[in-house]
Amino acid sequence: MGITWIPGAERLGGGDIGGEMDTPDEPPRIVWHTTESGAGDAEFDSTADYLIEIGAEPHVLYDPTTDRIGQFGPLDESARALRNDGGDRTNRTGAVCIQVEVLARASEPFTGYWQPGPNFAALLDAARSWGVPDAWPAGDLAADDSDSTSRDSDTWHSEGGHYGHANVPGNDHWDPGAIDRSAILAAGSGDAPYPSTTGTGTADDESDASSGTDAAEVSLAKVVAAAGSDPDAAQGATTHRDDVLVVERALQAEGLLSGDWVDGSFGTRTQYAYAEWQSRCGYEGDDADGVPGRTTLEKLGAEHGFRVGD
Ligand SMILES: [Zn+2]
Numbered sequence: 457m458g459i460t461w462i463p464g465a466e467r468l469g470g471g472d473i474g475g476e477m478d479t480p481d482e483p484p485r486i487v488w489h490t491t492e493s494g495a496g497d498a499e500f501d502s503t504a505d506y507l508i509e510i511g512a513e514p515h516v517l518y519d520p521t522t523d524r525i526g527q528f529g530p531l532d533e534s535a536r537a538l539r540n541d542g543g544d545r546t547n548r549t550g551a552v553c554i555q556v557e558v559l560a561r562a563s564e565p566f567t568g569y570w571q572p573g574p575n576f577a578a579l580l581d582a583a584r585s586w587g588v589p590d591a592w593p594a595g596d597l598a599a600d601d602s603d604s605t606s607r608d609s610d611t612w613h614s615e616g617g618h619y620g621h622a623n624v625p626g627n628d629h630w631d632p633g634a635i636d637r638s639a640i641l642a643a644g645s646g647d648a649p650y651p652s653t654t655g656t657g658t659a660d661d662e663s664d665a666s667s668g669t670d671a672a673e674v675s676l677a678k679v680v681a682a683a684g685s686d687p688d689a690a691q692g693a694t695t696h697r698d699d700v701l702v703v704e705r706a707l708q709a710e711g712l713l714s715g716d717w718v719d720g721s722f723g724t725r726t727q728y729a730y731a732e733w734q735s736r737c738g739y740e741g742d743d744a745d746g747v748p749g750r751t752t753l754e755k756l757g758a759e760h761g762f763r764v765g766d
Contacts, residue, residue: 458585474534483616496715514555523573541626562633580644594623598630682722706760
C-alpha cells in the first residue's frame with residue numbers, strides 16, 4: 457500500500473472522482489498532462505473549478521512556477537483525464553494510474569522555466585511509494601501537435617513508469633509537450649537543487665540554494681531602475697524583464713503577488729507586493745515604499761535562490 461493523499465497537497469473538490477482499477481495486477485504508472493493555460497494562483501483556482509465542473513479531474517493539479525499542489529482524489533483509485541481506448545478504460549489501467557495536470561502549455565515545455573520544490577518531490581515520492589519506476593517506457597514525447605509518438609497498447613499495459621498524455625492508447629492529445637524527461641525524475645530526488653525554497657525544504661536543499669553555483673543573479677540597480685520607470689509606463693511595459701521576473705517569482709512564492717502580475721514589469725502591483733515584503737522584513741513608512749533596497753532584496757534572494765549583484 458502506497459501513499460493515497462500526498463502530504464501537503466490541498467484537497468480539491470469532494471475527494472471522490474473515480475473507483476477501483478480494472479487491472480490492478482498490471483504495473484503502476486503516472487501520466488503527465490498540461491492544462492494549456494497560464495500558471496499562478498488565479499489560474500490554479502479557476503482550472504480546479506473547471507475540471508470539477510466538466511468531470512475531467514486528474515488526481516493532481518500542479519503549478520510549476522510556485523510549486524503549489526492540489527489533489528482531487530486518492531491515488532489508489534482512478535481519475536478522469538484520459539479517454540478510453542475503445543472498451544479499454546485507460547484511466548483504470550495498472551495498480552495505480554496517477555494523473556497530473558501541470559498548469560502549463562505543451563508548446564512551451566514547463567521544465568524550461570519551472571521552479572520545482574518540496575511539493576513536487578512529495579508528488580514523486582508518492583508515485584514511487586506505489587512502485588512507479590523512474591522510466592519513460594513509451595519513449596519520446598511530442599514536440600508539436602503533428603509529432604507522432606508511441607501509443608502502443610502492449611507497452612501501456614505491460615510497462616510501468618512515466619507516460620505523457622501523448623503516449624496513451626486511444627487518446628489524441630499531444631500534451632505535456634517536449635518536457636525534459638530526466639529533469640522530471642531528477643527533480644524528485646533528494647539532491648535536486650530547489651530554485652524556489654519555501655522554507656520547508658531539507659537542510660540539504662537550503663545549502664544548495666545558498667551555495668549560489670546555479671543561482672540566478674539579480675542586479676539591484678536594474679530592479680531599482682525598473683521600479684522607478686515601469687509603474688508610469690504602459691501596462692506591462694518592461695525595462696529589465698529578466699531581473700524583475702526573478703524578483704516577481706519570489707514575491708509570488710511568498711504569496712504576495714498573483715501569478716497574473718508575474719510579467720517582468722515592475723508595475724504598481726509588483727510595487728505593492730514588494731512593499732509588503734519590506735514590511736515583513738520590519739520596515740515601515742518610506743522604507744517600505746515598494747522600491748527594493750539591498751537588505752530586503754538579499755533576504756528575498758536568500759529564501760528564493762538568487763544572488764544580488766550591483
Ligand atoms: Zn492531457
